[in-house]
Amino acid sequence: FIVRHFMEAGTIVEYIEHQQMLCAVVLNGQEERVRLLNENGQEVNHKISRLSHTSKTRINVNRGRDRIIDFLKETSGRRQAIQETIDIQELWEVLSPLGEWVDLETMTGLCFPENSNGDHEAALIRACFENRVYFKFNYESFFPHAAGEVEKNIAREQEKARRQQLIENGGDWFKQLVAGGAPAPPEAFHYIVEALKSYYLFGKESNYCSIAKSILSHAGVESPDKIFDVLVRLGVWTLNQNLELDRFEISVDFSGPVSETASHLPSVDYTDIGKSIRKDLTGLELMTIDGQGTLDYDDALSIEPLENGYRVGVHIADVGEYLPREGVIDREIVSRGTSIYMPDMKIPMLPPRLAEDLCSLRAEEIRPAISVFFTATHTGGICDSDIFPSFISVKRQLSYNDADLIAASDDAIRRLHKLAVDFRNQRLSDGAVLISLPEVSLRVFENGEISIKKLDRSSPSRLLVSEMMIMANWIMARYLYQNAVPAVFRSQPEPRGKLYQDPDNATLFQNWMQRRMLSRVVLSTTPEYHSGLGLDAYVTATSPIRKYFDLVTQRQLRACFNLEEGYSAEEIEQIIQQVQQPLTRAAVTQARRFRYWMLKYLESRIGQKEEAIVLDKRWDKYTILLTAYLIECRMPASGGWKLKPGDLIQITIQHVNARQDKVAVILG
Secondary structure, eight states: OOOOSOOOTTEEEEEEETTEEEEEEEEEEOSSEEEEEETTSOEEEEEGGGOSEEEEEEOOTTSOHHHHHHHHHHHHHHHHHHHTTOOHHHHHHHHTTTOSOEEHHHHHHHHOOSSOOHHHHHHHHHHHHHOTTSEEEOSSEEEEOOHHHHHHHHHHHHHHHHHHHHHHHHHHHHHHHHTTOOOOOOTTHHHHHHHHHHHHHHGGGOTTHHHHHHHHHHHTOOOTHHHHHHHHHTTSSOTTOOHHHHHTTOOSSOOHHHHHHHHTOOOOOOSOOTTSSSEEOTTSOEEEEEOTTOOOOOEEEEEEEOSSEEEEEEEEEOGGGTOOTTSHHHHHHTTTOBOEEETTEEEOSSOHIIIIIISSOOTTOEEEEEEEEEEEETTSOEEEEEEEEEEEEEEEEEEHHHHHHTTTTOHHHHHHHHHHHHHHHHHHHTTOOOOOOOEEEEEEOTTSOEEEEEEOTTSHHHHHHHHHHHHHHHHHHHHHHHTTOOOOEEEBOOOSOOSOSOGGGOOHHHHHHHHHTOOOOEEESSOOOBTTTTBSOOOOOSOTTTBHHHHHHHHHHHHHTTSSOOOOHHHHHHHHHHHHHHHHHHHHHHHHHHHHHHHHHHHTTTTOEEEEEEEEEETTEEEEEETTTTEEEEEEOOTTOOOOTTOEEEEEEEEEETTTTEEEEEEO
């Protein structure tokens, strides 16, 4: 840089602003800085050290502003014309063998051997500034790049030009689409769509953030929300696109090798089961109780009367019998971690050939299982328990509704329900923190119709299934611990507080807030106390078709019976770390999809009144719970009302936008 401590008024100079070279005149100078009037008629303060060229030419600054600006424009145009005659590449070819710095005067002399002046110097600087492929320079001297560096610079400039062309083409195309037109796709259509998708999904975290923002800017579009509308128009996304599947890269379909392997799994003939180490329980009266439409039955129940009580059995589909460790299917399902249930679709953990056929406990089909038995007294006490591999055959396939209808008259269901209540009460007395919240069932049909039902978790069928599964998981946890076998044990520290003693008499508000106060579940290879359940050890192993941790624990049980080799504690720790992320993503996907469809339903209820409970107040808004739908939203704290947590209120729905996750309500 040329550094002057003082510069005379009238000196013609050039400087760079917004990647453009501007010609200017010094109006007055101070130490280190000058006041300039540029060719665009703007007055600016500028550091002398940042001037790109200083001419020996002087003009009278008192000649009139318009005349000065005309002179500057004329000078700039003259220098631009000279610049276009300079062949930078040819100059580099002459100087590159020298490999030395060349001063401005020498460079100008090489380009213009006769009668060169300040205009020629400025033109040379302009040429090198616009084409920085061949020389690096500091405005006083120039150094030719090596051949390899020139090649890299050329490639970079070509990429820069390609990128700019892509931005312009993509921006023009996007602008026409937003305006409702139907322009032909640009040359880089697929790349542009991928960039816009990525930016809409990930924002600043997107690898395409810069290019997508530039396309939107060129199109004159400020809101990224327009991306969604355009991608729906193009058929890239649907109107109700499940964006979480895209964000988390959750695959709906199984890979080719997994589908191929699953489709070729043979059906097994279990008619000759006498020689197996498994116990033959096919004559036992077994039933499944599941939700309407269930096809992947992974647990069944049995109960037999004894002289002093009952022998209860929980029988779990032995998925490990069909699914070897580290096989092609196992390697894929560990990345899924769990089945994902959403109002409009289900993504199974296992391929249908396994989940709904070979492993499913379908009625009248013989299936290998892991059977958990315990003996209960008439008063609900547990005398002893046993676990072993078995063959079973389900006799009755019931839905929850079916079971509830016959709960009072069916001996097996009535007795199981009585034992479930006794076990639940025992857990309560042992300190369990039970949350009793209704379940909102939300289903979306193919025609777009949305069905909402509120289910009672304390109904006879749901209570007995829940408690029998908890009982079986507890027994399996104790069995594994007593045999020094590591597993995916679940524990839970004490909650931050307790809002009630009797969950059956607790309000919806108390249950909702109590759930907020629960501690996070901890996974480990050794058991610890589970405060929520009131149990000294706990695993989950009753849903191996749907949950990978359950399959891992089931494999540990199989190892106890020499059916396969078990995992070491270190291997289970690795699995816990590996599966945590897909489980978290599945939970987020389920929750957001449930809320999306619930808000879609509420879009049709704008103007309607609904019941709500006040949960808390933050700044100028209340957090409320819509009791019919069990979703939270915010309500302005206005109108002079003073509400407190737990208050039951009536609200009016003003506005809902499911895609933007927005709900606006007022006290009504």
